[in-house]
Amino acid sequence: MIQMAEKTDQKRLISPYHHDIQFSHPREVIVMGEETSVELEVARETWVTRMGFVFAVWGSMTGLGNVWNWPFKVSVLGGGPFVLIYLIMLLLVGIPVVLTEFVLGSTFRRGFPGALKRIHPLGEFLGWFCLVNTAILTAFYTVLIGYAAVYAGYAITGLPLDGVMGPSTFTDQPGFFVNMLMSPIVLVGLIVVWLVVFIIDYFGTRGIERSVMILFPLMWIIIIFMAFWGLAQPNAYQGLDFYLNPDVEQFLNPNMWSTAVSLSFFKLSAGMGALTAYASYLPRRGELTNSAVTTSLLDTTFAFTAGMAVFTIAATAGFLGGGGVGFAFVAWPGGMVIPGGNILGFVFFLMMVFLGVTSAISLVEAIVTAVMDKFGWPRSKAVIVITLILFLGGVPFTLWMELPDPMGAGDVVWGLYLLDIFDYYVENFGLVLVTLFMMIIMAWVWGGAKILDAANEAGDFKLPSWYKWVVKVISPVGIIIALAFIIINGFYAVGSIMEFTAPLIWIAICIVFAAILWRMKGVD
Amino acid sequence: MGLMDIFFGPYERFGMRGGFIILILVAIVGGIFAAWMWTIGTQPLAAVSFMLDLTLTYGVLFMFLYIMWYRRPK
Numbered sequence: 001m002i003q004m005a006e007k008t009d010q011k012r013l014i015s016p017y018h019h020d021i022q023f024s025h026p027r028e029v030i031v032m033g034e035e036t037s038v039e040l041e042v043a044r045e046t047w048v049t050r051m052g053f054v055f056a057v058w059g060s061m062t063g064l065g066n067v068w069n070w071p072f073k074v075s076v077l078g079g080g081p082f083v084l085i086y087l088i089m090l091l092l093v094g095i096p097v098v099l100t101e102f103v104l105g106s107t108f109r110r111g112f113p114g115a116l117k118r119i120h121p122l123g124e125f126l127g128w129f130c131l132v133n134t135a136i137l138t139a140f141y142t143v144l145i146g147y148a149a150v151y152a153g154y155a156i157t158g159l160p161l162d163g164v165m166g167p168s169t170f171t172d173q174p175g176f177f178v179n180m181l182m183s184p185i186v187l188v189g190l191i192v193v194w195l196v197v198f199i200i201d202y203f204g205t206r207g208i209e210r211s212v213m214i215l216f217p218l219m220w221i222i223i224i225f226m227a228f229w230g231l232a233q234p235n236a237y238q239g240l241d242f243y244l245n246p247d248v249e250q251f252l253n254p255n256m257w258s259t260a261v262s263l264s265f266f267k268l269s270a271g272m273g274a275l276t277a278y279a280s281y282l283p284r285r286g287e288l289t290n291s292a293v294t295t296s297l298l299d300t301t302f303a304f305t306a307g308m309a310v311f312t313i314a315a316t317a318g319f320l321g322g323g324g325v326g327f328a329f330v331a332w333p334g335g336m337v338i339p340g341g342n343i344l345g346f347v348f349f350l351m352m353v354f355l356g357v358t359s360a361i362s363l364v365e366a367i368v369t370a371v372m373d374k375f376g377w378p379r380s381k382a383v384i385v386i387t388l389i390l391f392l393g394g395v396p397f398t399l400w401m402e403l404p405d406p407m408g409a410g411d412v413v414w415g416l417y418l419l420d421i422f423d424y425y426v427e428n429f430g431l432v433l434v435t436l437f438m439m440i441i442m443a444w445v446w447g448g449a450k451i452l453d454a455a456n457e458a459g460d461f462k463l464p465s466w467y468k469w470v471v472k473v474i475s476p477v478g479i480i481i482a483l484a485f486i487i488i489n490g491f492y493a494v495g496s497i498m499e500f501t502a503p504l505i506w507i508a509i510c511i512v513f514a515a516i517l518w519r520m521k522g523v524d
Numbered sequence: 525m526g527l528m529d530i531f532f533g534p535y536e537r538f539g540m541r542g543g544f545i546i547l548i549l550v551a552i553v554g555g556i557f558a559a560w561m562w563t564i565g566t567q568p569l570a571a572v573s574f575m576l577d578l579t580l581t582y583g584v585l586f587m588f589l590y591i592m593w594y595r596r597p598k
Binding site for chain 2: 081083084087231236237240241243244245246290293294297298300301304460461
């Protein structure tokens with residue numbers, strides 16, 4: 001039986017980039033399939049232009065994952081065939097997942113938990129699990145943006161961090177990075193970042209989209225300039241060999257494949273709820289397929305170019321092979337020891353802050369949208385409560401005290417140490433698990449054919465009928481294999497009580513808070 | 525999807541022909557850069573890998589951007 005539901009509620013929702021969003025239809029009738037329960041939907045704002053949506057998603061995807069996480073992971077894995085492996089996994093797993101999240105948001109027009117709830121009651125638990133995981137990710141992600149803010153400040157002033165004789169960003173990059181970690185300046189950076197995120201989210205994001213349209217191409221020009229500058233250096237060939245030379249043995253390294261999957265989710269903002277939230281503001285019959293491909297490739301080309309720049313620069317500065325969580329913050333300034341380098345450094349790190357803030361806004365927006373949908377909170381209340389919680393959650397990642405290294409390799413700083421551990425679990429386990437279960441719910445419980453139909457409804461090009469097996473079988477199997485490799489590879493090298501308890505703390509936080517939010521009475 | 529289909533068949537109406545030409549152009553530019561990289565001492569396989577990566581990232585991106593532009597409301 002075909003049932004019909006009328007949109008009657010004209011409640012105005014303020015969504016990201018709301019200046020570019022309008023009600024698509026003041027009174028719209030939705031025809032729903034017979035197997036779908038009757039839904040009384042509120043009128044929802046929609047993106048006016050298609051490019052507005054594409055740029056907003058691009059702003060969400062392209063962030064520190066490109067200039068920090070990509071060089072970090074490639075350097076740890078030893079470079080080689082990683083780019084090719086990443087592209088293969090992007091095609092088989094990354095893009096199908098992005099498209100599925102777009103379909104989820106645009107079809108059900110809700111945040112992640114609300115949309116999954118309409119497929120299966122347990123879907124809401126998964127949705128909240130995802131958003132608690134995203135909250136932890138946002139907490140340490142903003143600390144990394146704080147690093148970039150500190151670098152921007154010190155680059156323009158040229159000041160040393162630790163007294164007149166201390167290291168500056170241009171004289172001793174590793175020394176500067178360590179001194180920064182061991183000072184409360186990171187906490188100051190975190191406060192500044194959260195103030196910016198709060199102001200933008202609270203007062204609306206008017207102008208952000210236009211800023212993305214201007215500043216992202218500018219950032220791209222800076223990255224391309226740095227890639228060419230790196231290529232012009234005498235040791236560039238060493239960086240290129242490290243980054244691009246495919247070694248057959250490395251092709252068979254399962255770490256490469258599993259990291260490619262988890263990194264693609266981190267970079268594409270998949271499994272975080274942000275893509276679903278943005279797609280929920282798409283008009284009905286909005287284009288999805290080409291938008292998924294284009295935004296994923298915009299993000300990937302940026303990362304590829306950033307890699308060309310950072311590894312040629314690192315080869316020249318002598319940092320090649322010294323992979324680690326702080327690699328990018330040591331390698332990038334190494335390329336700025338040139339006339340006018342302080343200006344270039346200031347612009348680069350300011351851009352890095354901008355890239356990070358646009359991504360952080362989308363992550364906060366994913367949580368805010370879900371909370372507003374479930375509890376009917378006004379936006380102001382949701383933004384104040386959530387930003388305060390996330391800021392406080394980020395403070396432990398700024399701790400500047402030293403911790404004796406249980407492995408005896410030298411002392412470590414608490415903040416970075418915690419960040420490294422939680423990044424490992426949130427990215428490798430949290431995002432991968434959430435995405436796997438989302439794909440299972442969407443492709444098997446809801447139906448792969450429905451995903452295909454929704455994507456083809458207004459797509460620039462039609463996906464063939466066999467594509468449903470990509471979302472039903474190939475992508476989930478790819479994720480399962482990646483997860484198996486991650487588990488076989490082992491947990492974070494357990495060497496202290498913190499490394500043992502961190503995964504327990506992470507999973508306990510995700511499950512307990514997700515269960516509480518799931519069972520709480522809401523209005524949706 | 526054969527080559528003839530892309531240039532003259534049903535896929536042409538999605539803008540595939542123009543997109544495919546752009547892809548080939550990016551591959552050529554990548555090949556020129558790869559040859560230069562070889563001359564500065566880069567391993568041949570790394571240079572070939574660069575050409576392939578550039579084509580699969582920038583080339584495919586420009587191809588789909590062209591299709592998006594081609595399919596814009598007119």
